[in-house]
Amino acid sequence: MAAAPVAFVTSPDGRAALVGPDVSDCGPADVVASAAQGLDAAADVRFVWWAATYDAAPLAARGVPVARCWDVAEAHRLLVGGWEAGAQLAWATAYGLDRAGLPRAARGDLFDTLTPDDADTASGVVRRDGYLRAVAGTASWCPDDEELLAWGQAALDCAARQASALADVGPRAISTAQSESAAAFLCLELARDGLPLDRATAEKLIGEAAGPRPVDDADARRIRAERDRAVLKHVPGREHTDLRNPLQVKDLLAAVGVSVPNTRKWVLEPYRESHAVVGALLDWRKAERIATTYGYGWLDAQVGPDDRLRGGWTASDGAAGRMTAQNGLHNLPTDLRPAVAAHPGHVFVRADLGQIEPRVLAAVSGDANLAAATRADDLYAPVASTLGVERPVAKVAVLAAMYGQRSGAAGEALKGLERAYPVAMRYLDAAYAAGLRREPLRTYGGRLVRLDAVLTDAAPENAAAYDAARGRFARNAVVQGSAAELFKAWAATVRATTRDLGARIVLCLHDELLLHVPEPAAQEARARLVTALQDSARRWTGSTQVRFVVDASVVRRWSEAKE
DNA sequence: CGGTGAACGTA
DNA sequence: CGTACGTTCACCGA
Incomplete structure (x- = not known):
């Protein structure tokens, strides 16, 4: 870590601490965040936190650009796999302590008297047996200033240990930990900024699939029954079939001579011509999907008054460490994509990596x-x-x-x-x-x-x-x-190199980036995004033997054909 | 009420 | 459908 590590950690009661070689600051989160902002702008520092989700929220909220960071949880996930990455576990792993001996949080019952004293600490947060106090970092923790500063110092110590362990893993592991950390902070920004939407178009598209917006519950039931009737009219005598029950649907299909092991789309598709009910059912499923998952309820709950679709993001969920997103951000039906539209004065720069997986295979093998x-x-x-x-x-x-x-x-x-x-x-x-x-x-x-x-x-x-x-x-x-690692390294570089243009990443989709950019800066942002891929790929592979390609275009709507 | 499987959206 | 994920629904068992 060439940049000086400086811890920024928060406590559940709204305070924060900043701990580094030339700083030891503790107080209300917004005050300390302001100091951190100054440091981020003026000095070559790398912020260290236990997890961006908890510690860095005040920085994301006030728009601190955070040039470099080290996320202990993400580094831990990289080191040992899986999702579990609490501070106590990451610390124990970094210090080679048996995870079976991890202190449990006090439960307020008789068992508490049977466990070692959580308050018996060498510093404010490290116990005499070497583990972190179980209560530290939990919602019920009320640290004094000394303890909160010690919490920051512990994060610095843990990060240094992790970096040393990662250096032994391989030549790219530290760099990966840094870009994964950047991705974790980017996740806070994605959740904060949301995906710009054109509400009128969204309403129109939902209406085409799911019918008009119901005025009350009775109206909703009527529209739903009407949708069902379009299928059931093809099977006289079986009008009471519950189309939402796969077993009943299977029986219904068998009765009209379509015998299938299940009623999945790709199984039924070949039977479209066999009986009119098959096509009607498949069309019904598509409409039902939009009505239930991406309908008016979704629009009202997930799209804010500022016409932005918001959901939670994770930087390295799942087996292989891909990013994930909630509330439909990662599985919005293509039919609804015309509703994803740049806001006034802005355009999208849309970019996707071409054939990323075979190219990655060439690099990794x-x-x-x-x-x-x-x-x-x-x-x-x-x-x-x-x-x-x-x-x-x-x-x-x-x-x-x-x-x-x-x-x-x-x-x-x-x-x-x-x-x-x-x-x-x-x-x-x-x-x-x-x-x-x-x-x-x-x-x-x-x-x-x-x-x-x-x-x-x-x-x-x-x-x-x-x-x-x-x-x-x-x-x-x-x-x-x-591939997910290369993508995140690219995304982190794009985030850093296009920020001064006013560009913001508003969507990450495995091999695709969507940037929301002030219109005059669009072509420059597009050019930097392409350069960012060449730079990240060269750093990542350590050579130029494997070529990565990106298709990048300036569009008003996500659905627009590439130019 | 929580867990499970079917189904289907995206890459 | 090859893998991965998120969401909704009906069902099951408590």
């Missing part, structure tokens, strides 16, 4: 042949030519290799991949094998992917299927997880 293929705008073109097959066949084969597809006719092309890209294929095979053996893996950036706690409870007759599923999971995780 170190396959020189596949790296050569990444120099093409369309990676599948040189692969197809090398394999002597049509492009669609090459694409299916590459995806099959990465994800372990079992169906389909990729067989012959897969053998070609083995010959043409042996290094990449061996890398994937090794991940698959580790999955079978339940052995942990690390992504390219160093995130631990644990396989000892996933798909373990198979009955003996299902053991082989579970093993194979775990193998596919592992093979996918090293590619998807590494």
Whole structure:
């Protein structure tokens, strides 16, 4: 950490502490946040906190740009995998303490007298047995100034230990921890700023799918019954079928001669012509989805009076450490995307990474042949030519290799991949094998992917299927997880390099970024976003052998065709 | 009332 | 559908 680490931590009673080489400050959160803001602007510092969600909220609220940070929780998740990353656990891990001995929070009952004294501390927050006090950082903690300052010092100590451990993990792990930390702070900004929406268009699109806005509950029931009737009119005598009950739907379909194992869309799709009820049901499902999940209730609850859609964001949820978002931000139906529109005076810069996963595979596996293929705008073109097959066949084969597809006719092309890209294929095979053996893996950036706690409870007759599923999971995780790290490194760079233009990232979608930009700055923001990808990719891979491509365009609506 | 599976939206 | 996630619904068992 070249920049000087400075802790910024908060307490549940609205105070904060700033602790560093030249600062030791404690007081009301807004006052200390103001001091932190000055430090962020004037000095080369890296803020350290236990977790952005808790500690950095005052900084996000007042719009402090936070150039550099270290998020102990994110670094911990990177180091040991999984989601659990409380301060006590991160500290114990960093200091090599047995997690079985973690102090439990006082429960206010007889058990409290049986546990070591939580208040017996060497400093204000570290116990004599080396663990952090269990109460520290919890909602019921009321630290005095000395304790809050010690809490900040503990975060600094913990971060230093983590950095040392990550340095042993691999050459990119510290840099990954830094960009994951930046992503965690970005999550606060995303939650704060929201996604700009055009409410009138949203109302119109919802109306087209779900009908007019109900005036009361009776009206809502009437509209709902009307929607059901469009399906049930095709099956006289079965008008009382509950379309929301899959078993009843299955029975209904069987009665009209459509026998299916389940009623999923891709199972029913081939039967569209068999009976009119099938098509009606599939159309009903689509409308019902919008009516229930992305309807008026959603609009009223999740879109603020400032016409922005807000939800919670996490920086590294899930097995492979992808970002996640709530309230529909990550799964808004494409039909509704015209409603995502830049606000007056602004435009969107929309950018998505092209073919990111096979390009990431080339980087993480170190396959020189596949790296050569990444120099093409369309990676599948040189692969197809090398394999002597049509492009669609090459694409299916590459995806099959990465994800372990079992169906389909990729067989012959897969053998070609083995010959043409042996290094990449061996890398994937090794991940698959580790999955079978339940052995942990690390992504390219160093995130631990644990396989000892996933798909373990198979009955003996299902053991082989579970093993194979775990193998596919592992093979996918090293590619998807590494791609997520590159994406976050890119997003962190874009955030930093376009801020002075007034640009704000308003959506992250795995391989796609949406920037809300003052109109005059649009082209400059677009150019910087492209540069940011080349810079992050070069830093990430340590070379220019693997090329990453981005399609970036200036649009008014998210749905607009790329220019 | 909480947990589970079906279903389906996105990448 | 290959993997991943979030949300809603009906059902199940307490």
